[in-house]
Amino acid sequence: MANQVVQCPSCDAKNRVPTSAPGSPRCAKCHKDLPWLVEAGDSDFEQAASTKRLVLVDLWAPWCGPCVMVAPILEKLSQEFSGSLKVVKVNVDESPRIAQKYNARSIPMLLFMRDGELVDTVIGAQPEHVLRSQIEAQLA
Numbered sequence: 001m002a003n004q005v006v007q008c009p010s011c012d013a014k015n016r017v018p019t020s021a022p023g024s025p026r027c028a029k030c031h032k033d034l035p036w037l038v039e040a041g042d043s044d045f046e047q048a049a050s051t052k053r054l055v056l057v058d059l060w061a062p063w064c065g066p067c068v069m070v071a072p073i074l075e076k077l078s079q080e081f082s083g084s085l086k087v088v089k090v091n092v093d094e095s096p097r098i099a100q101k102y103n104a105r106s107i108p109m110l111l112f113m114r115d116g117e118l119v120d121t122v123i124g125a126q127p128e129h130v131l132r133s134q135i136e137a138q139l140a
């Protein structure tokens with residue numbers, strides 16, 4: 001999977017952010033933590049979920065209306081928690097193995113993962129403040 005380009009929230013520099021990396025991506029210019037939101041699928045999910053950051057997996061599909069509503073919320077939260085959260089988006093139509101593994105029959109389905117282990121599951125589109133407090137609880 002190709003690197004993704006993100007704009008640094010602190011200095012606006014454009015940075016390439018890898019799908020997976022042993023460390024945590026920082027801005028090449030100002031060295032602040034970067035928001036880490038990537039797309040992964042059957043072939044690279046485990047690497048993408050393997051990070052020191054809290055991982056929020058978004059199991060979604062393009063035809064799913066509530067998924068489309070949740071997407072900008074996750075983008076915003078990935079910026080708010082740029083030092084501690086990684087958002088991994090998985091298109092379940094293109095990733096049958098992951099969809100089956102996590103039993104993603106009802107989407108959107110969000111998975112909280114720590115060190116590659118599932119710690120919580122959230123089914124259905126949640127409002128921004130609910131997701132924010134769930135992230136804060138996981139990070140506490």
Ligand SMILES: [Zn+2]
Pocket residue numbers: 008009010011012013027028029030031032
């Ligand atoms: Zn920067």
